[in-house]
Amino acid sequence: MAKKKKIKYTKVVDERYTLSKKHGGGRLKIEAWEDMNGNIVKYNLAYINHELYQQDNGRVIGYDNTHNYHHKHYFGEIEPVDDFISYEEILQRFEIEIRGYIKWV
Secondary structure (H helix, E strand, O other): OOOOOOOOOEEEEEEEEEOOHHHOOOEEEEEEEEOOOOOEEEEEEEEEOOOOOOOHHHEEEEEEOHHHOOEEEEOOEEEEOOOOOOHHHHHHHHHHHHOOOOOOO
């Protein structure tokens, strides 16, 4: 029986930001991987704040496409993202949604 060849992706975005209490606290994590053709094929966007939510590793809001589908995490609830267009659009959506939790002073 032949082994399945594992597809390798290149991590092209790996950003982590720690927010001070003055700015709402928590952490932002933004990761993306691309295939050989330069297409984003995997991503993980998360706003983590254990002061606001302790379950789901503290993830308050997040988007990713693990488990072979695009989905959103929101305070422990997971729902499919049926209207996915692109990584860039989902990143923009994430940035808009976290504005309600991050204080720009």
